[in-house]
Amino acid sequence: MPGQASWDLYRSFLAVIQHGSFSAAARMLDLTQPTVGRHIAELQVLLDGKPLFTRSATGLTPTAAAHELRPHAESMAAAVAAFQRAATGEPNQVAGVVRVTASEVTGIEVLPPILAKLRNRYRGLEIELVLSNAMADLLRRDADIAIRLARPQQKSLMARRAGTIALGMHAHRRYLEVHGVPRTDEDLDRHSLIGFDHPPQFLQRYKVGVDLRRERFAFRTDNDTAQLAAIRAGVGIGVCQYGLARRDPDLINVVPDLFRMNLETWIVMHADQRKARHIKTVFDEIYRGVADYAATSAAPAA
Known part of the structure; x- marks a missing residue:
């Protein structure tokens, strides 16, 4: 049965499926290629001979x-990583x-x-920062702490609301001096709009007074930092x-009466992580810092 396999077999399997070859997986795991091949062969035997990979030109x-x-191997990998992170923490120290x-x-x-x-206060802390607009699965222990724009529903997660971050349409003064300031949604048709290539899922939860169809954007990217840089x-004009x-x-904020989006911001961690002092300390400090930032992010009064 698959459950009888050791973690080493699943770890090699996951490395091969992620990197596409025994040799690449071996380099990533600091093993020899024959060892990885043997792990895959052993796992296939435990799976009643079901082949896991076929060879191709690529x-x-x-x-x-x-x-x-x-997905089961990925869950195991996340659990092992979470265990290792928790094990690094000293019971009475903020370190790990x-x-x-x-x-x-x-x-x-x-x-x-x-x-x-x-880091300046606690020199024993080591921070791993994962940047993604996809929601990490804290139940699967993909991360210890998450900053989210929606309240999680799982009871096993501990969440604190850090405030509301408001979004509006903005443009650089230099652009507006050349192209003028739009007042209506129709005015925006004469401007260079910055937006997404694929609509973000959270956008469906909001009603705004500006047409945000993809075809309307002259500059498209799904990377939010690239939009901000533009x-x-x-x-042009973007969110x-x-x-x-x-x-x-x-x-400069433009068309404030037409476009305003308020995003609730939550700091989240698994409830049992409260027992790990280094994780709880980071959680509390991130909460305070994000709450302070959110206080500066309110939209101007209408």
Whole structure:
């Protein structure tokens, strides 16, 4: 039965499916290629001989059985990583590894001074920062702490609301001096709009007075930090957090009566992580820092 396999076999399997060959997996795991091949062969025997990979011109192609097994191996890998991070913490010291996940903009624009303060205070802390707009699975222990834009529903997660971050449409003063300031949604048709290539899922939860169809954007990217950089460079008009815009007097809010989006921000961790002092300390400091930032991110009064 698959449950009888050791973690070493699943670890090699996951490395092969991620990297496409025995040799690449061996380099990643610091093993020999024959050892990885032997692990895969042993795992296949435990799976009643079901093949996990087929050879092709481009490397090893996962079979249907491998695709079915992959999420279970990923869950095991996340659990092992979480165990190792928890084991690094000293019971009475703020020291050890803490893995934090956040959106790209939050991780680049908001978190660095918060994390710097933590590291300066607690030299034994090691921070792993994962930037992604996809929600990390804290139940699967992909991360210890997450900054999310929606309240989690799972009872086993501990969440604290850090505040509301408001978004509005902004442009650099340099762009507006050349192209004028739009007043209506129709005015925006005469402007260079910055937006997404694929609509983000959270957008469906909001009703805004601006047409946000993909075809309307002259500059498209699904990377939020690239959108922000384009706004700052004067490419056109795009969506920006008020807290970030207030740091730069040259970023001007436009059509505030038409577009306003308020995102609730939550700091989340697994409830049993409260017992790990280093993780709880990082959680509390991130909460305070993000709450302070959120206080600067309110939209102006209508």
